Amino acid sequence: MSLSARVAASNESDTLLAWRDVQAQLADHPAKALIVFCSADHNLPTLGNALAQSANCPVLACTSAETTPVLRVMSLADADLNLHLFAFPAVSTGQVNAEAIIEAIADAAQTSPLGHQTLGLLLVDGLSHAEEWLAHALYTRLPNVAFLGGSAGDSFRFERTWVYWDGVFRSDVAVFGLFDLGTPFHLFQSELCADAGEPLVITLADVQRRAVLQINGLPAAEVYAAALGLREDQLSPAIWRKHPLMLKVGADQVARAISHVASDGALVCLSAVDTGLIATVGTASNTHAELVEQYSRARQAMGKVAGLLLIDCALNDHPDSLDTTDPNVPTLVLRSYGEQFNGQHLNASVAGLALGAGK
Structure with a gap:
C-alpha cells in the first residue's frame, strides 16, 4: 500500500480555462480523491458543474480567502483509499439533524478494514458562526476519528463563502470528508x-x-x-x-x-x-520556523511524506510562503477564516496534515 499526492494550481482568471489547466497537470495521476480550494472570485456555478461532470472521484472543495482568482487542487491516488462525504445543511441555524449525520459518520468509520485508519477533513461556511459547536460535536462524538478543518473564505469581503456539495458550491453548509487510509498520517498545529x-x-x-x-x-x-x-x-x-x-x-x-x-x-x-x-x-510571532519544526517531527515519526495540507488563518502575516515548508513534498494551502483542531475553532494558527506515503 502506498499513497501518492500531486498538487496542481492555475492563475487563469477564466474559471473553465483554470479547471482545464489543472486537469492537464493531473492527467496522468489516477485520483481517488480531490481536495479543491479556489478564490471566491471564480465563477462558482461553472466550476461546480466542471467538478461534477469531469472529476471521476469524490471532491472536497471550498472557497478561500485568496485575493486573486487562483485554483489549487490536491489529487490523492491509492488503490486502498476511500473518501466518504457527509453534508451538514443550514449550519447557521443550529444543530438541525447534526446528531444523525454524526452517527452516520461514526457508522462509516467502524466499517474501515483491519489495519486501516480513518481521518476527517471538515470544510465549513466561514461566515456561518457554526464552527464552534460543529467542531466540538464531531470531536466528542467521534473519539476515534482524528480530524482537522478549515472555514471557507471570500477574499476578505466577509459577505458570503461557499462549500461544494452535490455538484454545487453552496453557502450555509459544512461538509465532512471521512478518509479511509491504509497509510499513516500525522496532524499538527502551530500557534502564531x-x-x-x-x-x-x-x-x-x-x-x-x-x-x-x-x-x-x-x-x-x-x-x-x-x-x-x-x-x-x-x-x-x-x-x-x-x-x-x-x-x-x-x-x-x-x-x-x-x-x-x-x-x-x-x-x-x-x-x-x-x-x-x-x-x-x-x-x-514568526511561526514558520515552528511550523517547520513540527512538520519535521511528523516526518520523523512517519517516514516518507506523500503530501502536506496546511490550513492557514487568512489574517496571518507570514514572512515566508507556507508552500516552502518542504519543497520536496506536494503542498496544498487553504487560506481560511479559521481552523478546527482538537475540537476547537481557532484563529491565528496553522493546522497541518502530513500524509505518509506508506510502503
Whole structure:
C-alpha cells in the first residue's frame, strides 16, 4: 500500500480555462480523491458543474480567502483509499439533524478494514458562526476519528463563502470528508501569537456577531488602539492582523483574529467572544520556523511524506510562503477564516496534515 499526492494550481482568471489547466497537470495521476480550494472570485456555478461532470472521484472543495482568482487542487491516488462525504445543511441555524449525520459518520468509520485508519477533513461556511459547536460535536462524538478543518473564505469581503456539495458550491453548509487510509498520517498545529500587554476585561460583547463592543467599560476599538499606543483612527488591517486578541478561556489562552473594526467601534472577530472574558493584545510571532519544526517531527515519526495540507488563518502575516515548508513534498494551502483542531475553532494558527506515503 502506498499513497501518492500531486498538487496542481492555475492563475487563469477564466474559471473553465483554470479547471482545464489543472486537469492537464493531473492527467496522468489516477485520483481517488480531490481536495479543491479556489478564490471566491471564480465563477462558482461553472466550476461546480466542471467538478461534477469531469472529476471521476469524490471532491472536497471550498472557497478561500485568496485575493486573486487562483485554483489549487490536491489529487490523492491509492488503490486502498476511500473518501466518504457527509453534508451538514443550514449550519447557521443550529444543530438541525447534526446528531444523525454524526452517527452516520461514526457508522462509516467502524466499517474501515483491519489495519486501516480513518481521518476527517471538515470544510465549513466561514461566515456561518457554526464552527464552534460543529467542531466540538464531531470531536466528542467521534473519539476515534482524528480530524482537522478549515472555514471557507471570500477574499476578505466577509459577505458570503461557499462549500461544494452535490455538484454545487453552496453557502450555509459544512461538509465532512471521512478518509479511509491504509497509510499513516500525522496532524499538527502551530500557534502564531504570543500573549502580551496588560489584562483587559470584555465588558460587553455581541455573541451572535462575534463582536467585542466594550473593553473596560469603554468602546472596544478605542481601548485596543490605546493598548498599542495608537489612536483609533490609526487602526488598519495591517495592525489587527499583527495583533489579535488573546482570550483566557478556562486554563487556555486562545487567539481571536480581528476581521474588521465596525462603524460602532466594535472589534469583529473570526471566532467566539463573550462578555466577562479576560483579554490581552497579542503579537504575531514568526511561526514558520515552528511550523517547520513540527512538520519535521511528523516526518520523523512517519517516514516518507506523500503530501502536506496546511490550513492557514487568512489574517496571518507570514514572512515566508507556507508552500516552502518542504519543497520536496506536494503542498496544498487553504487560506481560511479559521481552523478546527482538537475540537476547537481557532484563529491565528496553522493546522497541518502530513500524509505518509506508506510502503
